[in-house]
Amino acid sequence: MTATFTDRSPRLIRFARRVPVWIIIGLLLVVVVYPLFWLLTGSLKTQEEFLNNPTWALPEDWTNFSNYVEAWTTGNLDVYIRNSILAVVPALFFTIVFGVAAGFALEVMVWKGRGPVLLAFLAGIMIPGQMILLPLFTIYFRAGLTGSLWPLIITYTAIGLPLTVFMMATYFRSVPREVFEAATLDGANIFRMFWTIGFPLVRNAIFTVALVQFFFIWNDLLIALTFTTRDDLRTIQVGLLNFTGQFGQVQYGPTFAAIAVNVIGTLAIYLFLNQRVMKGLTAGSVKG
Amino acid sequence: MNRVLGDPRAILVLLGPALLVYTLVMLVPIFWSLGYTVFEGNPITGFEFVGLDNFVALANDPKIADALVFTLKYAVVLTIAQVGFGYLLALIYVFWLRKASSLVRTLAFFPVVLPTVAVALLFQELFKIAPVNGLVNDLLNLAGIPSVDWFASPDTAFLVLILMDLWRSMGFYAVLLYAGLVDIPDDLFESARLDGASGWRLVRHIVIPLSLPVLLSSIIFSVNGTLKVFDSVLALTGGGPGNTTTPLTLYMYQTSFTYGEYGYGSSIALLLTIICLLVTIFIFRSSRRDLTKG
């Protein structure tokens, strides 16, 4: 009898200790997943349901996909999504390539004046984006770039650089210097060293920075609003404004459907890359 | 060795593109914008030199004081909240969930990736009172508390704003801080436990001191982001009721583009930039100090 008691007790305790864990997981599930669920059910509701039914009510017709049709056809979602991809992917590519190279030059290489240059980049993290809009518009106009997606690509690249450079510099800082010094003693060419040693060392970090930057750029509204002068250049976030009328009328259903499409897309990318990101963030991140 | 690692041509090739883009697209426009601070007008009406008038107006504008106070209040409260809750979550990941934390980390991180417009719409619906109650008011009613018109008073609107941004960023900070915590060597804890430390004392005397660098970076990181808050305010409250939730960035945007006062708008931006630069120098100092230490 004593034997069974001592046998059972740790299991009970272990079970009791796990209860709060499950409660926390359950709470997080509710807090994070419920809004998503609500968004998806909202995209199936009619305007009338939005106005006259309680917020938590489920859609009356689960097969009402007309909001999606509306969002897709009159909302031009396909064009906007394509524009977002065409603006975000090149910008991300440039930000990463330029940023990693600059981070390498600023942290691994030895030269006078890297302190002030790093500080100059850092200052960029603090600059409010609103401040550069007017001069930039003038520059792009004079350069004949308005009416294309270039202003978006260039601005996103530049705005993403400070954080990327700063984070890359910190990642390179956490790599033991001996790695690079040994390579130079072996007579390795500096560019080769960058590609074969530097780049692979921070691969996880690159994924992390890329993902953080991706969501920042993808969700940008301010820059996209300012520099897209044509409807056919508009990005998805600007497109979401399309369901609001001139006097403030909102078409809730199609708005929700458009957001749902947007969110499901980002969710897929996120889940796909999640493991790498978590690894990257944990690997070095912005630890001082 | 220094011949290779200090090769000027290589530095130019590696650093050049980033520096060029950054200078042309960020630095030049910033100084260009600063030039506007001594002018009045906009591209439609033309610009007129006014000397230091804008700065005099800046000092005497009650709305600037309001916006500044709001910006600082928001930055401080949200930083405490998001780093605090993030840290709490991180502690739970490390000491409680251990290996099982991956799923929870993923879940908690998810709101970070949602577009601001969508999140704001969500919170507006959750906290709404008209024409039908949102979920929050429904729950209050269940508990016997009458419905609250959340967006009608400055304090409750501020609260909803903080809750929204906390919801959005908590998971992100949790992962950042988690990264710092998992690096603490296990034997440190063991020896502390052997000395009889446990629970809160363990956290206070071992965990917090050891994770101080990453905690500090997170705080600075957060202050920077929150000082520049724009999207979430615009999307959730539009700066209202009245202008009680208008941060400097939004006031600057309205001044420049809605009221057509570029010079004044640039002066506001300068004020914000100076505040931010002070933080920059702080961040830089602390990260350098850390480098020499390690």
Place this chain on the structure above:
Amino acid sequence: MTTARTRARRFVPLIAGLGATALLLSACSGDSGGGDATAPTDFTYLSFAENTSIQDTLTSLSTGSCSAEEEALPLDITTQPQASYDQQLQLLAGQDALPVLFASGNSPQVAKDLNDGGKLVDVEAALEELGQTDAIIPAARSTVEALYGGDVFVLPTEFNVEGIWYNKALFAENGIEEPTTWDELTAAAATLSAAGVTPFSADGQDGWPLTRLVGNYLFRTIGPDALQKVIDGDASLTDPEYVEAAAAVAELGEAGYFGPSVGSIDYMTAVNQFLTGEAGMFYMGSWILANFNDPEQNKIGAENIGFMPFPEVEGGEGSRDQLAANVGVPLALSEASYGEDVSAWLDCFAENFGSTSLGEQGVITGFAVNEPVEDLPPLTQAVQERIDQTTQSVLWFEALFNAKAAATSQTNASQLVTGAISPEEFMEMVQADLN
């Protein structure tokens, strides 16, 4: 205004299907060098993204009555969301790259500034040259003149009268006659309130439907020039007779006549409250007819909706006959690109816009209707007749304000009504931004 439901297919992008490189290259060489435009190659029109009726009317003209002009100078529509429209206009004007035709911005001040900078075509003179002096109807002309200091440099592509729409059935049930004075109006509101009906449905989130009441009250007490006096510096919003108007509206709020939490009610919710019979009265412009005529939205029936001008205030200078009116967001023409082809377009526009818009979009414009439109919904017909009878119109509260004062007024309106700020404070804040 009829929103996306009736929205025609958007401008089909020419670049669809091309790869990224091709897109970037072609776009790069495409739209550049507009800096010193003289003769335009397209009839470019920049519209509010939110307003589709003007776009649709223009498109219809280009394939119909104005196909010859379209041949010479093809129509090219671009849009910009309202939120960033003024900003975009400023940026374009700064580069001398204004489109040929464009919506004149969120506040009348934008067009005034542009005109002061010599960037707009004098529409009055241009129409006279074309022999189209009667193209703009008198009521619309007087509104435009009042709004822009006596000059006509915009095209009134919309003409709305404003007033209080009421639910006839609810009025009859509670024995209410159409109120003609402010006291009768508040009495009617009290009766409705006692019967458990929200007296007024109002979009407090956007604020302007509330300040409209303040403006109308001023026009009734002080007269149609009430706000011109403020702009001219002959009076101040902080004067007691001006504060009285804000106080009168605040009292409606205090009595709960806007229902609970008016500040959280958005436009669609306000419309819905009225159209489901929850609210007895609704102050709104005649653009709302599109919603009233839609049986999907209108549960109380169009025949059940009555229209009354804003009531008189006892002892006031103004009268009920002075209907509040506006021209929506009128269009302006860029001086830099005005030439032979554009004036041909203007000619055709002036001739046909009114009837095409009314017939196809159901939108009443400030242009004369050159051929009678059949089968108008009765409510629209009634409003059209009301407009024809109107000789003197008044503007709205913020019409003559600069953008800053207008924004202050609208963002603080719900606070005025909920009692968070006093009428004195409200008027002081707005006056401070006018100085």
